[in-house]
Structure formats: structure tokens, C-alpha cells
Amino acid sequence: MKTVARSAALLLLFLFILTIAYIKVNPPLAHGSIGTTTDRHSVIITIGNKSLFGAIHITDVSINGSLPPMEVKVQETDSSAGLMITDIATDPASQFNTEKPAPITLMPNSSPLVTDSAEQLENKVYGLSITEKNPIDKIELSYKFFGLTFIKTIQL
Numbered sequence: 001m002k003t004v005a006r007s008a009a010l011l012l013l014f015l016f017i018l019t020i021a022y023i024k025v026n027p028p029l030a031h032g033s034i035g036t037t038t039d040r041h042s043v044i045i046t047i048g049n050k051s052l053f054g055a056i057h058i059t060d061v062s063i064n065g066s067l068p069p070m071e072v073k074v075q076e077t078d079s080s081a082g083l084m085i086t087d088i089a090t091d092p093a094s095q096f097n098t099e100k101p102a103p104i105t106l107m108p109n110s111s112p113l114v115t116d117s118a119e120q121l122e123n124k125v126y127g128l129s130i131t132e133k134n135p136i137d138k139i140e141l142s143y144k145f146f147g148l149t150f151i152k153t154i155q156l
Helices: 002-025 117-122
Strands: 029-036 042-049 056-063 071-078 097-099 104-106 124-131 138-145 148-155
Touching (some): 029 138
Antiparallel strands (some): 029 042, 056 138
């Protein structure tokens, strides 16, 4: 009886370690299209969660190394409405839900990389809008998923 319990415990431990390794090799944060102004002072990136289970919690956004951006906002809409790259601080369009990140949560199955067009129309889309006085060359997103910490770097 003890050997069965020990074997079951070892199997569960092995499955847990295998799951953690899979998540580390295949991080859940996905980014799609990137839009910028010509001077690259404003950027919008479609981001989402390609996992079917568990939310992503973005804990930090930095630009050009480790500098905090002047302004970060999140747009949340569906695929058919799209996202806008304007000064969202002065133009809060009614069809878009913009909010200051504190922290940003991306729900499961919200990847901007969906290939099925019927499924894409139903998907929620998240747009990360960043504004800065200097041109933006690189964005780093720190996030947590199931207690694990990840960093995603996006080059423009």
C-alpha cells in the first residue's frame, strides 16, 4: 500500500515538474501587431493570453532598457472594433475601455494570434498603449502566470 502511495506521489510530482517546464518553454503572453506614430513617441501593441487556463498579470512595463514610460494605458475591445493609436488621455472614446494598469490582467484564450477567423471575431483584444517623450525602441513586460515570473521583450 505504501508503494502505491509513493508511486502516485512521485507521478504527481513528475507531472507538476513537467507542467512547470512546459509553461517556462512556452510562455503564455503573445503579442501581435504593433502600431506607432512616425516619431515613435506613442506605441500600441496587441497583446493577449494564449493559454486556455489562468490569467496573466502584467506587473511592470518598461521601455528602452529599464525606464518607466510616461504613460501606459490598456484598451480592451473585441476584434471587430479594433484599437486606436491616439492620445487616449484626451480622447476617451466611448467604445473603448481604457484604464491605467494596476496591474493589467489578460484573461485566458485572448491571443491576438488566432488563425480561425470565426473565433477571432469573438475574441477579446487587449491593446497596450505607451506614450513617452523620447522615441520608444524596446518594451519589456514583466508578468506572472500561475505564480511564475516571466519577462517579454518586444523590439520595435
